Each structure stands twice: as C-alpha cells, then as structure tokens.
Amino acid sequence: MDTPIYILEEARLRDNLSLIRTVAEEAGVEVILAFKAYALWKTFPIFKEYIHATTASSLFEARLAYEEFGVPAHTFSPAYTDGEVDDIARCSSHLTFNSLSQYERYAGRVRGIRPDISLGLRVNPEYSEVGTALYNPCAPGTRFGVSDKAMPKVLPDGVEGFHCHCHCESGSDVFERTLEHIERRFSPWFDQLKWMNFGGGHLMTRKDYDIPRLIRMMKDFRQRYPWLKVILEPGSAFAWQTGYLKAAVVDVVEDHGIKTAILNVSFTCHMPDCLEMPYQPEVRGAEALPLEAADNGREGDHVYRLGGNSCLAGDFMGAWRFDHALQVGDEIIFEDMLHYTTVKTTMFNGITHPSIALQRTDGRIEMLRQYSYEDYRDRMD
Numbered sequence: 001m002d003t004p005i006y007i008l009e010e011a012r013l014r015d016n017l018s019l020i021r022t023v024a025e026e027a028g029v030e031v032i033l034a035f036k037a038y039a040l041w042k043t044f045p046i047f048k049e050y051i052h053a054t055t056a057s058s059l060f061e062a063r064l065a066y067e068e069f070g071v072p073a074h075t076f077s078p079a080y081t082d083g084e085v086d087d088i089a090r091c092s093s094h095l096t097f098n099s100l101s102q103y104e105r106y107a108g109r110v111r112g113i114r115p116d117i118s119l120g121l122r123v124n125p126e127y128s129e130v131g132t133a134l135y136n137p138c139a140p141g142t143r144f145g146v147s148d149k150a151m152p153k154v155l156p157d158g159v160e161g162f163h164c165h166c167h168c169e170s171g172s173d174v175f176e177r178t179l180e181h182i183e184r185r186f187s188p189w190f191d192q193l194k195w196m197n198f199g200g201g202h203l204m205t206r207k208d209y210d211i212p213r214l215i216r217m218m219k220d221f222r223q224r225y226p227w228l229k230v231i232l233e234p235g236s237a238f239a240w241q242t243g244y245l246k247a248a249v250v251d252v253v254e255d256h257g258i259k260t261a262i263l264n265v266s267f268t269c270h271m272p273d274c275l276e277m278p279y280q281p282e283v284r285g286a287e288a289l290p291l292e293a294a295d296n297g298r299e300g301d302h303v304y305r306l307g308g309n310s311c312l313a314g315d316f317m318g319a320w321r322f323d324h325a326l327q328v329g330d331e332i333i334f335e336d337m338l339h340y341t342t343v344k345t346t347m348f349n350g351i352t353h354p355s356i357a358l359q360r361t362d363g364r365i366e367m368l369r370q371y372s373y374e375d376y377r378d379r380m381d
Contacts, residue, residue: 003331004265004354008043008243008338008368011361016205016238017050023204023211024051027218029230032074034200035061037235037339041068042368043358047238055200055233056092059084066091074197074233076122076163078143080106089113096120096163096197100146100156107158120161120197121146127181128166130201132277135168148185160194162186167201169236172214175202179217190225197231205240236339244284245270245337245354249330250309259304260316261326265334266308268315269351273340275314284333286320306332310349347376 024031032053041064048069056062056073065073072093080088080102089095089110095117097103107119124145128138137144144165164186166178175198182198190196203209218230247265254260267274274281280288289303302325305318342356353371360366 002355003246003248004263004270004352005246006243006337006342006354006356007246007359007365008040008239008357009359010046012242013043013046013239014050014361016240016242017047019205019211020234020237021050023215027215027230028222029218029232031232031234033238034233034235035064036343037200038239039064039343040338040356040368044069053093056088059088059091062088062091074231085110086113089117092117094118094120094161094195094197096122096161098122098144100150100152103156103159107156111158118160118194119158120163120195121151121155121159122163122165123148123151123182123186125164125166125178125181125185127178129170129174129177130166130168132168134276137165151186151189153188155189155192159192161197162189162193162195163197163199165199165201167199169203169206170201171203171206171208172210172217175214176217179221187225190228193228195229195231196225197233199232200234201236202232202234203237203240204234205237239339241336243336243338243359245334245341247332247334249326249328249332251328252304252326253307260307260318261304261330261332262307262309263332264309264352265354266310266312266315266349266351267317268308268310268312269346269348270308270354271334271337271341272344272346274317278317280317281337282335283320284335286322289319289321302326308351310351312349347379350376 020031032055033051034055036057053071054065054069054073056065056075057077062073062075072091074094075088075092076096078098085106090113095110110117122145124138124147126138126147128136130136133139164182204211204214222230247263249261250264251262302322303319304326305316308315347353356369358366358368
C-alpha cells in the first residue's frame with residue numbers, strides 16, 4: 001500500500017458508535033456528530049446505524065448534513081452572512097445565533113424560509129478548564145456567546161434553546177464542574193426554553209472517561225429540568241483511536257547532534273493539531289521522549305525528531321526513541337489520526353496529500369479518496 005495514507009478502521013469506529021449510542025440511550029440525551037472534527041461522508045452509512053443527527057458550523061457543513069447524511073443540521077456559526085443565511089436555514093433543523101444582534105437581524109428571515117426551524121442562542125458561562133488559549137472558547141474577550149449579564153430577562157420571541165461549548169477532549173469531571181457555572185448563570189432562563197445543547201469536547205470514548213458519571217449527571221439534570229431536551233455534540237469522541245496515518249522515511253539528516261528523520265508527510269499540512277494544541281502523537285513501535293532528548297541522544301539510542309516535508313522551519317516534532325536506526329523507506333505510523341486531521345489538512349507547499357482508506361471489519365481495504373496534482377491546481381483557481 002502506497003504511503004502516505006490515512007486508514008480508518010471500521011471495527012474501532014463501530015465500537016465508538018456503539019458506546020456513544022448506549023450513553024445516549026441510558027442518559028436520555030441526543031449525541032450528534034460535529035463535522036468540525038470528522039466529516040468523512042463516505043462513512044455516513046455506518047454512522048446512521050447508530051445516530052440520527054449532526055452539527056454544522058458553516059454553509060458547506062450544513063449542506064453536507066442535509067445532502068449526504070440525509071437530515072437537516074444543528075447549525076451554529078459565529079456570524080451568519082446575507083449571502084449564506086438563507087441556504088443555511090434550508091439545510092438546518094436547529095440554528096443557533098452567537099449574539100443578540102445576529103438574532104435580531106436574521107431570526108425573522110430564517111423562520112420565513114423554514115417555519116419549523118428551532119432557534120437558539122449561544123451562551124458564555126465565562127468558565128472553561130481548557131488550558132490551551134487557542135482552544136479556550138470562554139477566555140476573557142472571547143467572541144463566542146452571550147453572557148448572563150447581557151441577557152434580557154425575557155428572551156427574544158422564538159428563542160427555544162441555549163448552546164454552550166466549554167470543553168476540549170475533556171472528562172466528565174470537568175463537565176460536572178462546568179455545569180455548576182452554566183446552571184448558576186443561566187438556569188433563570190431555562191423555563192423559557194425547549195432544549196439545551198452542551199456542545200462538544202466530551203471525550204466519552206477515551207478509556208479513562210467516567211461514563212457512569214456522565215450518565216448520572218445528565219439524568220440528574222433532566223430530572224431538574226424535565227422539559228429540556230439535552231444535546232451533546234462531540235467530534236473527537238466518534239473518531240477517537242479509530243485509525244492511523246501511515247508515512248515513510250525519505251531521508252535522515254543531522255545537525256548539532258540532532259537527528260531528524262524526514263517523512264513524506266507534514267505536521268503543518270496533515271497533522272496541524274500536533275503543532276497547534278500542541279501535543280506529541282503516539283508513534284507505533286517508538287517511545288515518546290521530551291523534546292530536549294533529541295539534543296543529547298547518545299549513539300545507539302536511536303533517538304530522532306520526525307520532520308515534515310514542507311518548507312516551514314517548524315514542521316517537525318520530537319523526540320522519539322526507536323529500537324533500530326531509521327533507514328530510508330521505513331514505515332512510520334502515527335496512531336489516532338482520524339479526528340481533526342482530514343478536516344483540517346491543507347495543500348500548503350503542494351505537498352503530496354495522503355489518501356484516505358477504510359479498513360473493513362473483514363480486513364479489506366476500501367479506498368475512499370486519492371488526491372492528485374489536479375486537486376492542488378484547482379484550489380489555486
């Protein structure tokens with residue numbers, strides 16, 4: 001099999017979907033797929049065996065939900081525009097506004113296009129335990145949501161739900177602490193609502209996630225507010241540990257005693273979260289070490305940085321210790337590379353784009369997409 005290539009493993013995907021469906025049923029909530037983390041539409045037939053809705057943040061994502069998943073989307077955008085809001089409404093069952101001014105501007109127009117649409121407001125509880133500023137939606141000065149201090153006592157006519165997003169690959173303990181802030185600040189408006197969307201970042205498929213705690217929390221919340229439909233919209237949880245990115249060593253270089261294995265993939269193009277978050281991915285058959293370990297690796301340690309093949313100076317990570325000296329042609333497999341990768345890849349520098357394949361439960365490899373020069377060229381039109 002040629003590299004580079006993303007391999008999605010159907011068996012692992014189904015395991016995640018089955019767990020998520022069980023959580024939804026036992027907790028009495030709806031769990032829907034967030035396209036911002038995963039949007040491989042050729043796998044939607046598998047998803048539809050387990051879940052029945054998705055969430056979108058743009059016109060194209062809303063169209064993907066409506067046209068490929070087959071149901072209108074739960075849509076939120078930081079700002080709708082005159083040129084797109086009508087089409088977004090046609091593709092949405094729920095539409096959440098980021099501000100009161102956006103609601104005032106577009107609510108009537110949206111209802112005119114789709115009378116049965118359910119409208120909501122994003123709220124900001126001003127509390128989040130997300131430690132990386134780039135991913136913290138509740139940091140001071142955030143552009144997301146309406147605070148309780150800015151909310152009118154009587155909600156604008158037609159508001160049926162609140163949407164709140166505070167998490168990033170978080171545990172149920174974090175959700176429990178966050179929920180206290182959400183309720184303290186916004187429960188005075190709950191009797192005016194029909195639904196509450198707690199957003200994404202609930203990493204319920206991670207091995208150490210406390211699922212019974214989540215189920216108990218949601219049951220208790222629904223007992224307190226039985227008229228509210230509860231929605232969760234994780235992205236990573238669906239694709240967590242469901243596949244890998246296979247690459248190959250194309251050269252090994254050394255400078256100031258630091259060895260770098262250059263690969264036929266790029267962190268900035270194909271694994272951007274590794275640099276943005278940042279986090280060091282697991283490499284099959286290698287031991288992850290602190291970055292400084294690459295600076296003092298001893299002969300025989302087989303310690304390397306892994307470098308991308310773009311012209312960005314910072315397109316590398318490391319270090320990892322291997323059990324052998326890396327050679328040109330050696331396979332490098334990055335584990336857990338299906339969430340926030342295929343949706344965020346770029347063709348910066350014209351780097352050859354990884355193919356995408358699905359490994360069926362019987363072991364067969366089904367190619368979902370292969371990229372060509374024409375894909376790069378057409379993006380430059």
